[in-house]
Amino acid sequence: MQILFNKPFMTGREIDYIAKAHGIGKLAGDGEFTARCHRWLEQHTGCNRALLTHSCTAALEIAAILLDLQPGDEVIVPSYTFVSTANAFVLRGAKPVFVDIRPDTLNIDETLIEAAITSRTRAIVPVHYAGVACEMDQILSLAKKYNIAVVEDAAQAVMSTYKGKALGSIGDIGTYSFHETKNVISGEGGAILVNRPDLVVRAEIVREKGTDRARFFRGFVDKYTWQDIGSSFLPGEIIAAFLLAQLEEAEKITNIRLDCWNFYHAHLVWAQEQGLLTRPVIPEHAGHNAHMYYVLLNAKVDRQTVMGKLKQKQVNTVFHYIPLHDSPAGERYGRVSGSMAVTDEISGRILRLPLWVGLTQAQQLRVIDALLTSIQEAMSA
Numbered sequence: 001m002q003i004l005f006n007k008p009f010m011t012g013r014e015i016d017y018i019a020k021a022h023g024i025g026k027l028a029g030d031g032e033f034t035a036r037c038h039r040w041l042e043q044h045t046g047c048n049r050a051l052l053t054h055s056c057t058a059a060l061e062i063a064a065i066l067l068d069l070q071p072g073d074e075v076i077v078p079s080y081t082f083v084s085t086a087n088a089f090v091l092r093g094a095k096p097v098f099v100d101i102r103p104d105t106l107n108i109d110e111t112l113i114e115a116a117i118t119s120r121t122r123a124i125v126p127v128h129y130a131g132v133a134c135e136m137d138q139i140l141s142l143a144k145k146y147n148i149a150v151v152e153d154a155a156q157a158v159m160s161t162y163k164g165k166a167l168g169s170i171g172d173i174g175t176y177s178f179h180e181t182k183n184v185i186s187g188e189g190g191a192i193l194v195n196r197p198d199l200v201v202r203a204e205i206v207r208e209k210g211t212d213r214a215r216f217f218r219g220f221v222d223k224y225t226w227q228d229i230g231s232s233f234l235p236g237e238i239i240a241a242f243l244l245a246q247l248e249e250a251e252k253i254t255n256i257r258l259d260c261w262n263f264y265h266a267h268l269v270w271a272q273e274q275g276l277l278t279r280p281v282i283p284e285h286a287g288h289n290a291h292m293y294y295v296l297l298n299a300k301v302d303r304q305t306v307m308g309k310l311k312q313k314q315v316n317t318v319f320h321y322i323p324l325h326d327s328p329a330g331e332r333y334g335r336v337s338g339s340m341a342v343t344d345e346i347s348g349r350i351l352r353l354p355l356w357v358g359l360t361q362a363q364q365l366r367v368i369d370a371l372l373t374s375i376q377e378a379m380s381a
């Protein structure tokens with residue numbers, strides 16, 4: 001029996017809520033279900049204003065518009081991340097400046113950020129990799145010192161915290177993803193968390209095609225008009241209905257995932273002591289959401305061989321990211337600040353293990369056994 005890498009979890013309430021949205025008959029965005037999702041997000045994160053988007057990519061694009069970036073402005077990002085983290089800013093004409101990551105959490109190395117700051121730097125975009133918090137105190141104090149914005153790419157970090165605060169609610173702006181590969185899902189989906197009160201009205205306008213439709217709906221203006229640049233960044237009510245069912249179970253989903261994560265972690269101590277692999281590191285002040293369980297293979301082990309052997313044992317694993325600084329568009333649109341040694345090394349060694357709601361401990365034991373055997377076979381080959 002194949003062990004899948006990912007399997008989207010359905011709570012059971014999605015169809016019920018979709019049927020209700022269908023019954024209400026208002027299928028465009030910003031109806032009752034969207035409002036309930038906004039309320040949930042605002043209550044559970046403490047952000048000033050939450051707005052659903054059709055993806056985290058869209059939320060990052062709104063963030064880039066809100067910052068009024070001009071061509072030639074610079075935005076500090078890790079190279080070890082998904083393309084949207086950089087692409088959203090390149091769309092505004094800004095230049096991503098890539099900074100290396102920490103070898104323990106694989107998050108942007110906060111000690112390297114200051115050296116990347118120039119007179120053109122407008123924002124720092126920490127990515128909370130695997131739902132584990134970046135060093136936000138240090139990042140915020142640098143941002144304050146140089147008067148630059150912080151946009152948290154919290155795509156993977158729904159239900160994670162830093163010193164008790166929800167990730168995404170700490171910087172000027174935060175972004176979430178509800179893509180089917182994340183913890184809480186709606187197929188495609190996302191949200192922007194606007195933490196700075198002065199950005200809220202403009203965020204609503206940019207998200208609604210550059211119009212003040214949101215104020216019109218609230219009765220503040222009697223006609224809605226074109227106010228600003230913007231696009232259609234909002235999901236319809238069917239997606240919001242699906243998402244609400246998921247958000248209501250977010251705590252349960254997170255706890256089940258944490259059980260799986262902790263099971264892998266406890267059962268791979270021996271493998272780490274034997275030098276076969278390195279396990280993830282969770283800093284004391286990070287409350288994580290078990291978005292991902294990855295291992296870093298011993299540098300002498302060929303990952304492709306290990307993955308092939310795992311596949312023969314019917315265990316599906318994946319790796320990511322091809323570092324952005326090394327990719328064709330990254331070379332064209334960005335620049336590196338300093339060495340990318342950790343990024344380059346980690347991206348060659350990382351291996352992600354199956355983790356989803358419904359994965360049994362028996363299956364996890366099979367994954368662990370297959371992994372250790374495969375590594376040993378690869379080492380003796």
Ligand SMILES: *Cc1c(COP(=O)(O)O)cnc(C)c1O
Pocket residue numbers: 054055056057058081082084085127153155156176177178179188189190
């Ligand atoms: C998944 C992800 C995104 C993109 O999310 P979408 O909702 O698919 O647009 C952006 N950044 C990071 C770090 C991600 O993991």
